[in-house]
Amino acid sequence: MLASPRPIPSQRLSRLWYLGRATGDLAAGLGFKGLIELAQSQAQDRPARIQISPEHARRFAERLSELRGAVMKLGQLMSMDGTDILTPEVAEVLAGLRERATPMPMSQLVEVLTREYGRDWDRRFKRFEFTPVAAASIGQVHRAETHDGHRLALKIQFPGVRASIDSDIANLGLIVRTLGLGPKGIDIRPFLDEARRQLHREADYEAEAKALERYRACLGDDPDLAVPQVHRDLTTPNILAMDLATGxxxxxxxxxxxxxxxxxxxxxxxxxxxxxxxxxxxxxxxxxxxxxxxxxxxxxxxxxxxxxxxxxxxxxxxxxxxxxxxxxxxxxxxxxxxxxxxxxxxxxxxxxxxxxxxxxxxxxxxxxxxxxxxxxxxxxxxxxxxxxxxxxxxxxxxxxxxxxxxxxxxxxxxxxxxxxxxxxxxxxxxxxxxxxxx
Known part of the structure; x- marks a missing residue:
């Protein structure tokens, strides 16, 4: 079940404030014992087993979910194999970031649809479901059906996410340097720059449509794997239209x-x-x-x-x-x-x-x-x-x-x-x- 819709923070200072609150929730959840565990794990060359309450983990995940964008990607990566460093309960909380973010309010959704398709955007569809079936770090997905009967998944980008990528990366870099989280002796700036370029690619849905078509051609008629087909007539830089996939x-x-x-x-x-x-x-x-x-x-x-x-x-x-x-x-x-x-x-x-x-x-x-x-x-x-x-x-x-x-x-x-x-x-x-x- 998706969270209640909330506007996406778009200014760097507001996003830094949200990120600071998320970091504070994580630090509060770690507590003194958690900090000691982190220090001991580094001294003893072993993975840390972080003890953080599910409630603090939930707050941390909620902050990242509200921000969307690059910082939510960070939370997704933290959850990939979280049981190695987090308790199973906390890993389960963070796992929700892989499947859902906080969706945008109806007003922002309609604003995007109108900007991309025009004022009569609803005439393009026989049916459009306003409740998203999924929301991730960069956009949310809506089911729709065309007048000729094609069932589609429309991936609609959150407004302001593309413009916030540079500031998100800058904010993450600031926190990494301030807290000393980066590897000593290695300049992390080239890696942050590469992450910035990658996120800008991910936020260009027309480029993703081309990539999807190219990949689909490489895969060919595979009996075990499938790639949805792109619907070019409904795809824009901020909306990706493709066949609805189930599973x-x-x-x-x-x-x-x-x-x-x-x-x-x-x-x-x-x-x-x-x-x-x-x-x-x-x-x-x-x-x-x-x-x-x-x-x-x-x-x-x-x-x-x-x-x-x-x-x-x-x-x-x-x-x-x-x-x-x-x-x-x-x-x-x-x-x-x-x-x-x-x-x-x-x-x-x-x-x-x-x-x-x-x-x-x-x-x-x-x-x-x-x-x-x-x-x-x-x-x-x-x-x-x-x-x-x-x-x-x-x-x-x-x-x-x-x-x-x-x-x-x-x-x-x-x-x-x-x-x-x-x-x-x-x-x-x-x-x-x-x-x-x-």
Whole structure:
């Protein structure tokens, strides 16, 4: 159920005020013990287990939901695998950000429709449902039906969200620097700039329509995966019109009403798709939000949604990742090092012990690729092991440089695929999938 409609704050100072209140709710929920836990976890190289009351988490989520835009994206990412650092109750509260935001009031909705379609906008439809079926960080979705019987989903952008992206990123950067949340020794500005560019792409619905059509052509007539068709005559820079898709968010398959075979199959299909995006399509949908995948139990198909975060990958970068994957599978340490240097994970002149430590981390992170047979993501503690080893390298100063900012979204995609398989407690024969895509 969606929250009651509220206007979207549009000015930088008002958005900073809302963000400050959200941060205050989170800090109040942590309390003194939580701050001690964070400090101890950093000193002991282990993930923090944050104890925050569901009530404070609910307030934090509500603030982000009211803001929408870039800061709500932050909350969505926090919820992706929150059970590793948050209590299950708090992770469940934040999970709501992946599927719903606070919708805009009727007056703002009509204002957008009139601006995009004209005063007689309602004549374009046989039926239009004013109550949104979903609201996310950038827009909300309404069902509609055309006079020729097409059932549509209209993604309508929140007014002012596009104009607020720059200020949101600036506000987040200010908070990160003020609270010392960024990695020491690494300039986060290139990554914030890349995040800014990505969010501007996501807020251009005509560009998303083109991306959706391009991706649909790459996927072809896949029996297991589907992409809605765009309706160009009703698509504008602020409204994306496409076929109505049905199903439940993919992470619902973790519930007891679904069989293990369904979970394993869904995770396998999406793992394979992640590999095809990088190595075959050269187009990667980089938003790991689980709500971007709908599972239709009747047909068994997975419907893919939201292509605003689709990024074309340079052939040179694809080549580097292909070389890295092949070297890891073959156990070729020299090949792993060459690929890591090409990707910017290590420098050619770095001390050998630091290079070796980074290669160890890469091999550890690639455990599912190297494991023969079925890899049980639900039983794996790989996330914790990578975290501990990465934290130790961080404190040792191994991360003296950072890879190109455009790899940030690829890493987000890879991690999102891992988190989904883990959330579904799925078993995937990843070692067999990867060679087929290389």
């Amino acid at each position: 439940v968010p993919i992470d619902r398959l973790a519930g007891p009403e679904y069989r293990r075979a369904e979970r394993d199959r869904a995770a396998t299909l999406l793992m394979r798709l992640t590999l095809r995006e990088l190595f075959e399509f050269g187009l990667v949908q980089t938003d790991p939000n689980f709500a971007n995948y709908l599972y239709d139990r009747t047909s068994g198909r997975i419907v893919l949604l939201d292509f605003g975060a689709m990024v074309p990958i340079a052939p040179s970068l694809i080549t580097c990742y292909r070389q890295l994957a092949r070297a890891i599978i073959a156990g070729d340490r020299a090949g792993i090092q060459a690929a890591a240097i090409a990707l910017g994970y290590v420098g050619a002149a770095d001390p050998q012990d630091q290079v070796a430590a980074m290669l160890d981390l890469l091999e550890l992170a690639a455990e599912p690729l190297r494991s023969p047979g079925v890899y049980d993501f639900g039983a794996s503690d790989l996330f914790e092991r990578v975290y501990r080893q990465g934290r130790a390298l961080f404190h040792a100063g191994v991360f003296s440089a950072a890879p190109a900012p455009e790899t940030m979204f690829l890493h987000r995609k890879f991690m999102g695929s891992f988190m989904l398989a883990r959330r579904l407690r799925a078993r995937v024969e990843l070692a067999q999938l990867v060679p087929l895509c290389l």
